[in-house]
Amino acid sequence: MLKIRDIYGILPHRFPFLMVDRIVSLEKENKVVGLKNVTVNEPYFQGHFPDEPVMPAVMIIETMAQIGGFLFDMPGKRGFVISVNKAKFKRMVIPGDQLIIECSVVVHLGNKATINAVAKVDDKVVASAELAYNFVDVNESDE
Amino acid sequence: MNDTTILNQTQSYPMKMSVSDVDADATKGEFTANFSADDYYREEGGFIPPLVFMELLGQTAEKFYITSDGECKRYLASIEDFSLNEDIYDNLDRDFSVKVNLIEKFGKLYRGHVSLVLDNTVYCEGTYVHCNA
Numbered sequence: 001m002l003k004i005r006d007i008y009g010i011l012p013h014r015f016p017f018l019m020v021d022r023i024v025s026l027e028k029e030n031k032v033v034g035l036k037n038v039t040v041n042e043p044y045f046q047g048h049f050p051d052e053p054v055m056p057a058v059m060i061i062e063t064m065a066q067i068g069g070f071l072f073d074m075p076g077k078r079g080f081v082i083s084v085n086k087a088k089f090k091r092m093v094i095p096g097d098q099l100i101i102e103c104s105v106v107v108h109l110g111n112k113a114t115i116n117a118v119a120k121v122d123d124k125v126v127a128s129a130e131l132a133y134n135f136v137d138v139n140e141s142d143e
Numbered sequence: 144m145n146d147t148t149i150l151n152q153t154q155s156y157p158m159k160m161s162v163s164d165v166d167a168d169a170t171k172g173e174f175t176a177n178f179s180a181d182d183y184y185r186e187e188g189g190f191i192p193p194l195v196f197m198e199l200l201g202q203t204a205e206k207f208y209i210t211s212d213g214e215c216k217r218y219l220a221s222i223e224d225f226s227l228n229e230d231i232y233d234n235l236d237r238d239f240s241v242k243v244n245l246i247e248k249f250g251k252l253y254r255g256h257v258s259l260v261l262d263n264t265v266y267c268e269g270t271y272v273h274c275n276a
Binding site: 092 | 154155156157158159160192193194195197198201218219220221223224225226227230268269
């Protein structure tokens with residue numbers, strides 16, 4: 001299990017875009033399960049929507065992307081999401097929900113990788129998607 | 144909350160994307176979008192996460208449906224495909240066109256293709272399905 005201090009050391013993301021609270025289980029190059037506790041203090045809720053907070057679908061995708069990134073050991077490289085396919089949003093995610101996301105590797109060849117991700121709340125699927133990453137050198141990504 | 148809850152809300156800061164209406168008819172629309180150095184979602188160093196482009200395309204499609212069909216209640220049901228050309232990060236100081244093409248309506252669902260274009264180059268595109276109830 002990876003707690004938040006471990007996650008700080010691995011992901012470059014910080015507020016307001018660090019979307020992972022804990023990695024529950026991790027088997028590199030195979031499967032990872034992570035969680036995100038959704039609270040009403042998330043900054044995007046003030047605009048989505050002002051009187052009815054609902055987690056934006058793209059933030060669920062971002063959470064999938066960040067958790068899925070733990071699957072790969074790519075020293076000196078940073079992964080960028082370059083495509084998303086078959087994304088389905090079945091239920092709304094609202095403050096108080098705990099988002100559990102399971103990602104599994106579909107293919108990983110060189111600097112390209114594809115994963116399947118399923119997001120659940122209370123054991124019910126709220127969203128699913130297939131994400132593709134491109135890994136680039138950290139120096140290149142900072143240019 | 145049950146699954147049929149439909150939103151009658153519109154996005155506001157910080158989830159409101161900067162999109163201006165240019166031209167739209169019943170089946171296609173063209174909008175302009177731009178990015179500012181002080182956009183809230185920019186990370187240190189000015190990097191814009193890919194999800195922002197994904198949200199921009201989705202909101203533009205919604206804006207097109209509202210322009211062509213009038214105010215509606217809607218939510219995003221699926222993104223069938225979405226891709227991003229990383230060269231976009233070299234052009235963020237430019238004004239982009241966002242083109243929406245309605246592919247089909249079936250029942251309460253709208254399926255459309257949206258692309259972010261600059262100088263005839265597509266930097267980002269996707270096929271989105273929205274529900275209007």
